[in-house]
Every structure is written in C-alpha cells, then in structure tokens.
Amino acid sequence: MPDIKHFDPDTVLDQVVNLFWQRGTDTTGIADVVQATGLSRSSLYASFGGKAQLQAAALGRYLELRSRPVFEALAADIRGVPAIAAFFERLVAARCTGEHARWGCLVTNTHATASGGLPEIREILDRHHDALRAAMRTALETARADGQLRAGLDVEAAAEALTLQAYAVNLRSRAGAEAAVLLAGVRAVLDGFTTTEER
Numbered sequence: 001m002p003d004i005k006h007f008d009p010d011t012v013l014d015q016v017v018n019l020f021w022q023r024g025t026d027t028t029g030i031a032d033v034v035q036a037t038g039l040s041r042s043s044l045y046a047s048f049g050g051k052a053q054l055q056a057a058a059l060g061r062y063l064e065l066r067s068r069p070v071f072e073a074l075a076a077d078i079r080g081v082p083a084i085a086a087f088f089e090r091l092v093a094a095r096c097t098g099e100h101a102r103w104g105c106l107v108t109n110t111h112a113t114a115s116g117g118l119p120e121i122r123e124i125l126d127r128h129h130d131a132l133r134a135a136m137r138t139a140l141e142t143a144r145a146d147g148q149l150r151a152g153l154d155v156e157a158a159a160e161a162l163t164l165q166a167y168a169v170n171l172r173s174r175a176g177a178e179a180a181v182l183l184a185g186v187r188a189v190l191d192g193f194t195t196t197e198e199r
Contacts, residue, residue, distance in 0.1 A: 013057055055121060059121065063107065067107065067132070080142045080148045087139075096179040132166060133163045149193055162189065
C-alpha cells in the first residue's frame with residue numbers, strides 16, 4: 001500500500017527554512033527538525049532525504065519565495081542608482097527590524113558553513129549569486145543609459161561589488177551592526193560609482 005502523506009510538504013519546508021535561517025544549519029540537527037515540525041525522522045527522510053537534501057530543498061524554497069521576487073523587482077525598476085539605493089534600504093530594514101531581525105540571510109549564512117561546499121548546496125548558492133548580480137547589472141545599465149554613472153565604470157565589476165555588499169549587509173546585520181552604519185557603507189560604495197551630479 002503506498003505511503004500517504006498526512007502533512008503539507010511546503011508547510012513543513014517553510015518551518016525548516018525558518019529553523020535553519022534563525023539557528024544556522026550547522027548547529028541544527030535532525031532532532032531539532034523533528035521537534036520543530038512534529039514529524040518523525042522516517043517521514044522526513046522519506047519526503048526530503050537526508051539533511052543535505054533537506055537543506056538544499058529549504059535553500060531552494062528561500063531563493064524562489066524570498067530572494068528572486070526582490071531581485072526581479074530591482075531589475076524592473078527603471079530609476080537606476082536610486083533603485084539600487086532603495087534595494088539596500090529595504091534590505092537593511094528587513095535585516096535590522098521586524099520578524100526576522102538579526103537572522104541575516106539564509107543563503108548568505110550558508111556560505112559561511114561547512115555544508116556550503118556540498119555540490120547540491122553550492123549549486124543553489126551560485127544560482128542566488130548569479131541572480132542577484134544580474135539584477136544589479138541591469139540596474140547599473142539603466143543608470144549608465146541615464147548618465148548617472150561616472151565615465152569608465154566597469155559595470156560588470158560594479159555589479160559584483162554590489163552583490164558582495166549585499167552579503168556584507170546580511171552578515172554584519174546578523175552580528176548586530178546598526179542600520180545607520182550599514183547604510184553609510186552602502187552610500188560610500190554608490191558614491192564611488194556615480195557622477196558628481198547624482199550625489
């Protein structure tokens with residue numbers, strides 16, 4: 001007789017996302033997942049596989065539901081540099097206040113863990129990085145077309161720098177950095193990219 005699931009896998013995965021996001025994946029064991037979800041180990045393994053597969057599923061869900069919509073909104077924003085500044089303002093606000101304050105970013109947090117080297121995890125980390133960098137590049141290209149960027153700026157390198165800046169905001173906010181300090185760092189980076197008129 002086939003095994004019939006008596007739970008919603010997406011709901012369980014959302015619980016796992018929050019657990020890994022808040023506590024960290026390296027310090028969260030399967031016993032913690034069992035306690036948080038109320039499922040047995042056998043049900044977890046049957047539905048998601050081992051911990052690495054569960055972590056990959058949680059990361060993928062985080063990327064699709066939380067990260068990708070934000071990246072797509074940035075890429076679609078036609079304001080150029082103000083769009084990038086607004087992206088960072090929202091990011092800092094989300095990291096320093098509200099329900100998930102001081103949790104950082106699940107993807108960024110995973111970069112700093114041993115599991116980040118696993119192939120199934122690394123693929124998702126790279127997908128996240130590429131999607132964020134592409135959104136930054138699109139916003140910078142819009143800014144360049146509008147004359148907002150200084151002459152000779154390497155847009156590809158600038159997009160990578162802004163992507164790394166987002167990771168830095170995520171990590172430093174988790175460590176307790178103040179919002180004003182994080183925003184000042186972002187402004188300093190953007191000032192280096194823009195013309196005098198845009199500052």
